[in-house]
Amino acid sequence: xxxxxxxxxxxxxxxxxxxxxxxxxxxxxxxxxxxxxxxxxxxxxxxxxxxxxxxxxxxxxxxxxxxxxxxxxxxxxxxxxxxxxxxxxxxxxxxxxxxxxxxxxxxxxxxxxxxxxxxxxxxxxxxxxxxxxxxxxxxxxxxxxxxxxxxxxxxxxxxxxxxxxxxxxxxxxxxxxxxxxxxxxxxxxxxxxxxxxxxxxxxxxxxxxxxxxxxxxxxxxxxxxxxxxxxxxxxxxxxxxxxxxxxxxxxxxxxxxxxxxxxxxxxxxxxxxxxxxxxxxxxxxxxxxxxxxxxxx
Amino acid sequence: xxxxxxxxxxxxxxxxxxxxxxxxxxxxxxxxxxxxxxxxxxxxxxxxxxxxxxxxxxxxxxxxxxxxxxxxxxxxxxxxxxxxxxxxxxxxxxxxxxxxxxxxxxxxxxxxxxxxxxxxxxxxxxx
Amino acid sequence: xxxxxxxxxxxxxxxxxxxxxxxxxxxxxxxxxxxxxxxxxxxxxxxxxxxxxxxxxxxxxxxxxxxxxxxxxxxxxxxxxxxxxxxxxxxxxxxxxxxxxxxxxxxxxxxxxxxxxxxxxxxxxxxxxxxxxxxxxxxxxxxxxxxxxxxxxxxxxxxxxxxxxxxxxxxxxxxxxxxxxxxxxxxxxxxxxxxxxxxxxxxxxxxxxxxxxx
Numbered sequence: 001x002x003x004x005x006x007x008x009x010x011x012x013x014x015x016x017x018x019x020x021x022x023x024x025x026x027x028x029x030x031x032x033x034x035x036x037x038x039x040x041x042x043x044x045x046x047x048x049x050x051x052x053x054x055x056x057x058x059x060x061x062x063x064x065x066x067x068x069x070x071x072x073x074x075x076x077x078x079x080x081x082x083x084x085x086x087x088x089x090x091x092x093x094x095x096x097x098x099x100x101x102x103x104x105x106x107x108x109x110x111x112x113x114x115x116x117x118x119x120x121x122x123x124x125x126x127x128x129x130x131x132x133x134x135x136x137x138x139x140x141x142x143x144x145x146x147x148x149x150x151x152x153x154x155x156x157x158x159x160x161x162x163x164x165x166x167x168x169x170x171x172x173x174x175x176x177x178x179x180x181x182x183x184x185x186x187x188x189x190x191x192x193x194x195x196x197x198x199x200x201x202x203x204x205x206x207x208x209x210x211x212x213x214x215x216x217x218x219x220x221x222x223x224x225x226x227x228x229x230x231x232x233x234x235x236x237x238x239x240x241x242x243x244x245x246x247x248x249x250x251x252x253x254x255x256x257x258x259x260x261x262x263x264x265x266x267x268x269x270x271x272x273x274x275x276x277x278x279x280x281x282x283x284x285x286x287x288x289x290x291x292x293x294x295x296x297x
Numbered sequence: 298x299x300x301x302x303x304x305x306x307x308x309x310x311x312x313x314x315x316x317x318x319x320x321x322x323x324x325x326x327x328x329x330x331x332x333x334x335x336x337x338x339x340x341x342x343x344x345x346x347x348x349x350x351x352x353x354x355x356x357x358x359x360x361x362x363x364x365x366x367x368x369x370x371x372x373x374x375x376x377x378x379x380x381x382x383x384x385x386x387x388x389x390x391x392x393x394x395x396x397x398x399x400x401x402x403x404x405x406x407x408x409x410x411x412x413x414x415x416x417x418x419x420x421x422x423x424x
Numbered sequence: 425x426x427x428x429x430x431x432x433x434x435x436x437x438x439x440x441x442x443x444x445x446x447x448x449x450x451x452x453x454x455x456x457x458x459x460x461x462x463x464x465x466x467x468x469x470x471x472x473x474x475x476x477x478x479x480x481x482x483x484x485x486x487x488x489x490x491x492x493x494x495x496x497x498x499x500x501x502x503x504x505x506x507x508x509x510x511x512x513x514x515x516x517x518x519x520x521x522x523x524x525x526x527x528x529x530x531x532x533x534x535x536x537x538x539x540x541x542x543x544x545x546x547x548x549x550x551x552x553x554x555x556x557x558x559x560x561x562x563x564x565x566x567x568x569x570x571x572x573x574x575x576x577x578x579x580x581x582x583x584x585x586x587x588x589x590x591x592x593x594x595x596x597x598x599x600x601x602x603x604x605x606x607x608x609x610x611x612x613x614x615x616x617x618x619x620x621x622x623x624x625x626x627x628x629x630x631x632x633x634x635x636x637x638x
Contacts, residue, residue: 060460061551067459068452069562070554073572078535078543103572112567310436310443310634317637353446353468380450383457401447402563402637 013083013100013121016107019066021046024116033085033098033123050083058082065106065117074102076124087125094132099125141215143193144200152214152222156274159226163267171233173223174263174281175203175240178293180219187254194251195258202243207236222281230266237262237296245294259294261285299346299416301326305336305362306351306378311401315349315378318408333357337365340373347415350395352379352386360393367394372422376411378403429473432595432623438471440630445469448559449601456555462524463606464552466614470600476590479598479617486600487511487613495576496549502568503625504561506596506618508553512610514577517541519608520548546573552603556614564629594620 007014008028016025023046026038036049047054061072074082082102087095101122106114139151147155156172163170177183177199184192196219203213207223216222225233245259263284265271271280288297302325304312312329319325328343330336333350334357340348348366352359359377366373377390380401387398396418399407429438449466456462474482487493494517496510512520521544535543550573561567590596599616618626 061547063459064551064554067455068551068554068558069567070550070558071570071572072550072554073546075543075546077539105569108567112565308439308443308446310439311446314443314634314637353450380447381454382451383454386454401450404637 016116016118017046018116065104066114069106069114071105076101091125098123099128144197146200147214169229170267171225171228172265172277172281174285175221176261177219178259191251203240206240233264261288261293262296301345303328303345303348305330307331307354318403318405333362336362340366346419348375350375350377363393363395374415374418426472432473437630444563452555452559465604467602472598474596474598476594477592492579496573498553498573499571500568503566505622509615510549512612516610517545519610520544523608546575549573
């Protein structure tokens with residue numbers, strides 16, 4: 001009596017299936033979130049309502065529970081969900097489906113033989129949503145909204161590895177704002193912040209979605225450009241340079257001009273890891289500065 | 298009727314369990330061996346009517362022992378007793394000339410069946 | 425079995441324990457193959473009694489020196505209670521994916537390869553552990569529940585006795601098997617470490633097992 005009430009009132013999906021995959025019990029949580037009433041599904045095959053579950057992987061886990069009496073787990077990390085349902089409330093905007101953590105275990109008869117198995121379904125959408133936000137926060141520069149250095153290193157390692165494996169082009173731009181300190185000194189820090197934000201906006205509108213802009217340090221930026229030859233990278237760098245130097249900046253009622261210098265490095269025989277790529281881009285940037293700033297090297 | 302039985306198993310408990318599961322007043326002369334090699338020697342010495350053979354044993358395993366004994370006596374009646382009753386184990390044992398494979402642990406029922414089928418096979422050979 | 429076992433088990437108990445484990449692991453091998461198409465070979469289980477404080481050293485010894493490993497640990501709770509530890513050499517996950525997740529390789533799952541490898545290790549581990557413990561407890565008329573398995577990449581040389589579910593002064597029974605997947609050249613170790621309070625029950629259960637044949 002008490003347990004029957006718990007079965008229907010607990011804030012978890014619970015269902016019981018027999019050895020033939022016929023649904024025996026289906027709690028209210030499952031009914032509410034799947035839109036399938038218990039009296040519809042009980043007595044029919046689970047796979048008739050959820051054909052996507054009929055896969056070797058799911059069947060293997062069911063068999064092991066029925067045979068060995070062990071428990072199986074379907075993590076959100078791998079599966080995202082077992083039962084397609086919509087995410088609750090406002091989370092539905094960012095998730096196509098409710099994210100679920102599911103487990104499965106044996107139910108025994110009087111002789112201790114495993115006769116049926118239960119599946120429990122836990123809604124973890126909210127937790128996953130927080131995790132996603134944390135990951136984004138951890139990879140984002142607070143001021144400009146572009147990627148930060150936490151993001152750069154592992155991303156660069158992966159891109160270099162991928163482009164080397166498939167023998168594809170890849171370039172890296174290192175960007176420094178010329179005489180940025182003077183903007184801060186002359187117009188104040190809020191204006192310096194504005195300049196950095198505007199520079200990022202102008203750069204972003206001149207690169208592809210597959211390129212990633214990273215705030216490397218105070219006024220230093222870096223762009224990882226997959227599938228980009230040295231020639232193409234140079235072209236993009238020129239466009240970016242002009243987008244900064246050719247249009248004045250306006251903050252409050254102050255108008256000023258600024259310029260950037262860019263160093264270009266491209267993946268090749270001698271430049272084939274993170275360290276050598278960064279070093280080459282840095283050296284190129286240094287010569288751009290030496291040659292009088294507002295230039296690409 | 299069977300008169301003698303050779304039990305080959307490295308585990309003294311396994312041999313004890315087999316003896317416990319034999320029908321009461323079976324009247325069999327029982328010989329025991331603790332590995333395949335001893336099993337072959339015991340077979341050579343006593344020429345038992347039926348042999349129960351474990352598979353996983355040190356020094357000489359059950360597969361080799363079945364092969365050796367069938368080499369000595371192509372009409373030897375051997376039943377294999379193992380927990381690992383995979384299809385391919387059963388087939389391999391059959392190909393080596395064993396009568397059939399029984400599942401471990403044994404029970405009164407499975408040993409009664411073993412004695413019956415063993416006796417049948419032994420009678421065939423005697424003809 | 426080793427010298428410390430003398431303090432805990434009579435020689436008859438040791439024989440029964442060994443035979444129960446032989447049968448359990450043999451049945452697990454057969455049923456894994458027949459029921460879920462995993463062709464795995466389990467070696468004859470090696471049973472030792474180890475003091476809690478000696479466990480870390482014992483593992484390193486048993487692992488032939490390779491101490492950095494993928495470790496899947498899972499607690500089990502019943503009258504037979506303890507911790508299962510499944511140990512794969514690092515790198516095994518790449519082989520296991522070929523064996524286990526063909527359907528996933530076709531892009532069923534929208535996850536990166538690291539996640540897929542880790543989850544595959546956990547799934548294989550969960551089933552192997554469940555099969556072995558399931559068969560042992562079935563023979564001894566017990567049944568157990570489990571924690572979800574956890575995957576840790578660990579240097580065994582740095583593990584401390586507190587890692588294990590056994591007091592430093594208590595005895596643990598270690599049941600070790602080497603398993604090998606037939607189609608892929610992957611080997612690993614499975615250790616079942618039982619708590620001291622299971623030993624008392626185990627001694628009784630072993631006697632009952634034997635008596636069930638009378």
